[in-house]
Amino acid sequence: MKRKNGALVVLISITSTVLNPALADSVSGTIRPGPRPQPTATASPSPTPTAAPAPIRPGPRPTPTATATPAPIPTTEPTVIPTADPGTEPVTVDTSTATQEGEADGREDGAQEGRERGAQDGLLEGEREGRRDGFERCAQEERQRNYDTGYAEGYRSGQYDGQREGSERGEADGGAQGQIDGHHDGLARADRDADRDASPVGRARGIEEADRSDATDRGTRDGAVAGDRQARERAIEIDYARAREELRNERFAEPIRFQDEFSQRSSKAAPKATSLLKSLFQLSSRGDFTNITPERDGGSADFRYFNPSRNYSTPEENGAYLQAYRSGYLNGFRIEYASTFRFTYREGHEEGAKRGCQDARRRDYREHFNRGFEVGRLDGYRQAYDRAYEEARRSEYNRAFPRASELAYRDAYQPAYDRHFEESRAQGYRERVSELYGAAFERSRQATFEARYPGYAVQETERGRKDEARDFVERPVRLLAAEVLETIDNGLMEPGEALRLRLTLRNFANQAINGKDLRIKIEALDLGSAVITEGEAVLVRNLREQSSTAVTNALEFRMNESAVRRASRFRVTAQYQGRGIGELSLEVNTRFQVEVALAGELTVKDGLPTTLKIRLTNQSLRATDAALKLRLATDSGQLEVPHPEQLTGGMEPGESREIEFTVIGRTAQDSIRIPLAVSVNGAGRRVGLLDATDEVPVVNDYRVTLTGAAGRLTEAGVARMTYRVRNLGSRLLYKGLQLRITVKNTANTENFAVIGPATQYLMPLEKGEQATFLVPVLVKAANESCTLELELQEDGHTVAIHQVNFQKTLNLSERI
Amino acid sequence: MKKTVVTLLIGLALSACGKVPKGYNGKFADAATGAKLTLEGSQGSLVTTDGRTLEAKAKALDFEALVKGEPGIYLRALADDEKKSEVFWIFPKQETRKQEFDFVWVEAEVLYSRFTAEKDEKVQQFKMIHCTDGMILLDLPSRSWNGGCPDTALEYDFVRRE
Structure with a gap:
């Protein structure tokens, strides 16, 4: 089996064999147990021509597809041949040999399939993955290489431009600044040198001119005048005044011939002190290549070489053999498949990587080059520009500065010299003149004063005595x-x-x-x-x-x-x-004979009497009149004083005593501002006065207020008065209240009758509570005016007195 | 000891249905005068210092009944504190009743106290005033009334005994 294209050849031959069962039979020459299943084709991609390889995009590592599991080969269950005699026991058959032999045969056949398929699959998959890996690696290398190349070229280009532009700009800036700084330097040097050269000369000139002036003469003249004036003034201030005083003292020291005394009013007695005609009140005026040889198990065998060839005499042995053959086939397939797959995968991967790399290197990486070029250009430009700029700037500055400084110096020196000369000349003249004048003035003044003063002193002394004498005459x-x-x-x-x-x-x-x-x-x-x-x-x-x-x-x-x-x-x-x-x-x-002051704090109760204490003190050296009369005056609208006048006896010098007045508040307010005037009279005149205005608190345990009136007490009929009583300060518990109602200040009290009992009762009120009650009054006939008085008692003590005034022509006025 | 059983429609009820709050049920005594007070549900009895016994039942009293001079009880919640009520029983003396110009006044025996409404826990102590010469005044047009005792009223300081 060839390696390179062998996989393809093998694949084709296997496929052909599988598809042609007749061919398979002729190859093996054995008895087959059944129709051979048709294995399904593997999922490998079809090979494409290499002239134009399609780009393999790197992606996830493909998982090799497992060979489709063929339909299981139906097995033949060993049949049990019943014996002729059903009454006898079954015979035990030894199947160990069959099993062993089946195992061995099956393993060998399975291994063959495993080798074939392992080689194919390993090569294919290795090549595919190797191509992908090789492409990725080489593409990355190419990208980097292109970028680096672009960067280097861009850097060189940037350096060139940066150098050129930096030099140009540095030259321009350095020249301009050198010009400016040089000019200023020249001016400063010119001024400094001119001052050094001109000032001494100018000053000497000024002094010389001052020496030739009339400063000394003027100083002498002026000094004489001043000396004379000062001598005269001194004589007047000292000698004249002393002469007069001496004469005055002499006159005062003369013996007194007569000591007399007389009264301008010798025939008149001491007038009687009269009372002042004044008003009594003085209202006072606040918030990743992994393992290149992956492990494979090939999936399931397709039993292409399944060929159990042995036959035994017993069905048990045949059955055992077949079973063992099957098992051995699978084992043999698995082992050989994995081993062969690993080996061929490596080879395929290596080859595939080469091809992948070639594909990668043929691609266009201009984009990376351009990017590298831009970055490199910027870096090169920046680095070259700064250095070139600074060098050029410094060089041009150093060239322009001295030239500009020299030009400015040349133009500015003479004017500066003239100016410094004149200034120093004037200053020298002033100082010298002042010195000469001052010295001459002082010499002349002193001499003139010393010469003239004695004469003036005598003269003024004479004059002073004469004037004083004349004054005494006049x-x-x-x-x-x-x-x-x-x-x-x-x-x-x-x-x-x-x-x-x-x-x-x-x-x-x-x-x-x-x-x-x-x-x-x-x-x-x-x-x-x-x-x-x-x-x-x-x-x-x-x-x-x-x-x-x-x-x-x-x-x-x-x-x-x-x-x-x-x-x-x-x-x-x-x-x-x-x-x-x-x-x-x-x-x-000025003081009164008797000092009058309030003794203690004044508090007032609405409707109830309180005590106002007055302290008297005789602050004179004589006893007062034997009888002193006190009178208390105040705003009667708010404070009633039943007995505003009191008498007290005379007081010895330094004696103090307290006088009490009874006052009754008549107000619904919690405090009142009242004027108080207490006058003390004796011996026909006022000997003491207190005039004050005080803010006085009104303190009552209970306050009674009229809240409604149906009817009027000046008209005939029944008037119903509704009151409200509040406990403001009483802490007594379970003490009932009693009310007594009377009508006063009327011409005829018989005209009125309070309907109901003379005394009404109310339930206790705790502090802070209030109650309302009604008082009906029968008015028998119309009348001009009257006062309805209500006295409230608690536990037998009067705690409030309320009055209501009725007048025929006026509205109701309440006085509490 | 003179015992005058006076069936009075009186009581110290604190509810519309006229029951003594549980907290006030029990026996109380005033050490100073010896007066004894027993309260139980809608019943109450007072043994006064002079030996009289006043027994009472709780019953709501209305204005018309007062005008007629009928004895009874009156409950009035305090305006500033709904939890507290004024409680008093009134025993008017009919023979003293007077009326003029729609104003009625009558002498009465008056008891007065203050209770906390619906108090369930046991009250240990409370005060009461008592007078036999009190006065009740009623204004018919306004249907308002007042009343109280003179300054000679007795003041009981009842302390729980049971």
């Missing part, structure tokens, strides 16, 4: 002191109290001074702090010669209540014949 009287005197001797300046001055006047003249020529005056510097009842006056008596006179009860003013607890300023002046002889400032601290 103003022989001086106001020396002023103090405020109270007219109510208790150590306090009270508002409304008449306050007067005690002035000290000194007459330096050798003759008496007419009192009419002396005018005294007081002015308040703080607006609204005081009333000046007598702001200006002339003295009622003359001043004796060389006297010091205390003038008492001079002028008069009264502090306003608005000045209490503040320091108020005043200015006191005196004039002699129209010339001022003194000005003094005074400060007055």
